Amino acid sequence: MKKNLLIYAHYYVPDTASTGQILRELAEGMKDKFNITVICVVPSYLGTIDDKYKTQKYYREEINGVKVLRIRVPEFSKTNKKSRVKNIVSYFFGAMNATFKVGKQDYVFSISQPPILGGLLGVWGKWIKHAKFIYNIQDFNPEQVLAVGYSKNKLITDAMMWFDKFSCKRSDLVITVGRDLVETVEKRFKGKKVPKTVMINNWIDEKEIYPLPEDHxxxxxxxxxxxxxxxxxxxxxxxxxxxxxxxxxxxxxxxxxxxxxxxxxxxxxxxxxxxxxxxxxxxxxxxxxxxxxxxxxxxxxxxxxxxxxxxxxxxxxxxxxxxxxxxxxxxxxxxxxxxxxxxxxxxxxxxxxxxxxxxxxxxxxxxxxxxxxxxxxxxxxxxxxxxxxxxxxxxxxxxxxxxxxxxxxxxxxxxxxxxx
The missing domain is CATH 3.40.50.2000 (Glycogen Phosphorylase B;)
Incomplete structure (x- = not known):
């Protein structure tokens, strides 16, 4: 019997976000081992939404053997912080609600996108589904926010750190994508009670991208x-x-x-x-x-x-x-x-x-x-x-x-x- 695996993906195919592409290849690559359901937004990575995704709250699809439950979110502009936040928050609460619509799950897999909320969705899924939680950290926040000076508000960044460490602690496994990122998990917990962490490189489908002659x-x-x-x-x-x-x-x-x-x-x-x-x-x-x-x-x-x-x-x-x-x-x-x-x-x-x-x-x-x-x-x-x-x-x-x-x-x- 194949086990059930739920993936929270902010974006999923056909959106061009790199995390969406990786999650699609991961889901399709593991469907021989798991029955996979993805909860994501309607296609909207560039901010606009097709009319066919504007009438219902949820849309069920099947893409290459993976069940997809899409959430309608408001359109946004990449340069307008307020509209982006509204869009992300709609995904977060929509995904929490959608968790009740996907039946029994053995594993819940979530990614560190959107920042902090991705991890919290995984914790939520673990609780609601009594499932094992795998937290895939592609980017660490608030470390990323601090690195580029996006927010200097210590209250906000400290709260972000508390919540993301909470998600790490509640996970059954943290998977991250670089040797230096594994060190960050250890640093966060100062070497004490470090959550189980493994490193698996990201990838590209080498059959889709390969060298071509200049005159191709x-x-x-x-x-x-x-x-x-x-x-x-x-x-x-x-x-x-x-x-x-x-x-x-x-x-x-x-x-x-x-x-x-x-x-x-x-x-x-x-x-x-x-x-x-x-x-x-x-x-x-x-x-x-x-x-x-x-x-x-x-x-x-x-x-x-x-x-x-x-x-x-x-x-x-x-x-x-x-x-x-x-x-x-x-x-x-x-x-x-x-x-x-x-x-x-x-x-x-x-x-x-x-x-x-x-x-x-x-x-x-x-x-x-x-x-x-x-x-x-x-x-x-x-x-x-x-x-x-x-x-x-x-x-x-x-x-x-x-x-x-x-x-x-x-x-x-x-x-x-x-x-x-």
Whole structure:
């Protein structure tokens, strides 16, 4: 008899949120071991909601053998804090209520999104369903909030810490996604009564994202569409949000004037693919400073991600200072899958920096070391057509195939849950 597993996912397919994608692959990868139900919002990651999801409070669906119970939430704007909070709170209370609608559950699995509330939903599910609770921490809060100075209110951040530690204590298992994140759990509890914690890397489906030749029809079409043909493309792909120090990194990009060329004579262009709360500020900055070698490209559908990632020659993988042990940029797995070299702006000892350094898959420096960032970009420009650059990407792909596949990680999730 298969056991029942309930997953609380703020976002789920078809939403493009990276946690939604990971949870979809996890759910579909474990459905041979569990009967899986997901409680999530109606598709709304970018803030708008399709008319067909505006009439009822709940929607039941089945996607690839996974039962999905969707909650209607209000539309929101990513730049308006109030509307975002209202949207998140609607999900939280809607999910609490939806818990009564999903029958008996043996395991409850929740993720650290939305911050604090994701963990509390897991505790709620554990109580209501008398189930084992697995808390998957992708990002630690309030540590993340404190790292980027999003809130300086000690009362709020102390309350957040109390609640999230409460969720950790009530869990039967904490699963986190990096060596440095395991240390954060230990630090929170100062080594005393530390909840049972294991580390399982995030992943990418290596059969969906893989290296393609430059002249591949769809890669060439993407380059043509965004005027990247024949150019050396330094790409940032993903959420253009608060935790990446992009407003300072764009000033480093400004040091490379339009007309900068690689050793083999290609124009250097910086492409930012995605959306997020900092995008408008970057667009404004680029406009004011006449940075004609910078281009902004909208989010790509998941099915097209393989073409956009392959259209970059070198990719950024960055975090703001203080994010070590707090969050793990899962975009790295896509870059490694596409076999691309990486410009890492990541703290020493953080999971992804360790992966890049272990494989010699790119050049890294600390967040805030802007002259070093410039130096690393210059190195790639000067060595653009070298075997050394290509081999960085090849090594990353080889390591991914061996250690960071969806199959390897999903199998470990199932094993750890069934041990409880």
């Amino acid at each position: 029809e769809r890669v060439a079409a993407f380059r043509q569409k965004y005027d990247l043909e024949g150019k050396f493309v330094i790409m940032y792909s993903g959420n253009i949000g608060l935790y990446y120090d992009l407003e300072n990194l764009i000033k480093v990009v400004e040091r490379f004037k339009p007309g900068t060329k690689t050793a083999d004579g290609r124009d250097v262009v910086f492409a930012f693919v995605g959306a997020g709360s900092v995008l408008d500020r970057l667009v404004q900055y680029v406009k004011e400073h006449h940075m004609d070698n910078v281009t902004f490209i909208p989010y790509q559908d998941k099915a097209d991600l393989i073409y956009s990632l392959n259209a970059g020659d070198v990719h950024w993988c960055v975090n703001a200072k203080g994010i070590k042990g707090v969050s793990c940029p899962s975009k790295y797995y896509g870059l490694a899958a596409a076999g691309k070299p990486v410009i890492g702006v990541l703290e020493s000892g953080s999971e992804v920096r360790c992966l890049i350094e272990d494989t010699h898959g790119g050049l890294c420096c600390e967040p805030g070391e802007y002259d070093k960032v410039e130096e690393n970009i210059r190195w790639f420009i000067e060595n653009a057509d070298s075997a050394e650059v290509k081999e960085m990407g090849i090594r990353s792909r080889e390591n991914l195939e061996k250690n960071l596949t969806r199959e390897v990680s999903v199998k470990r999730y199932a094993e750890e849950i069934l041990k409880l």
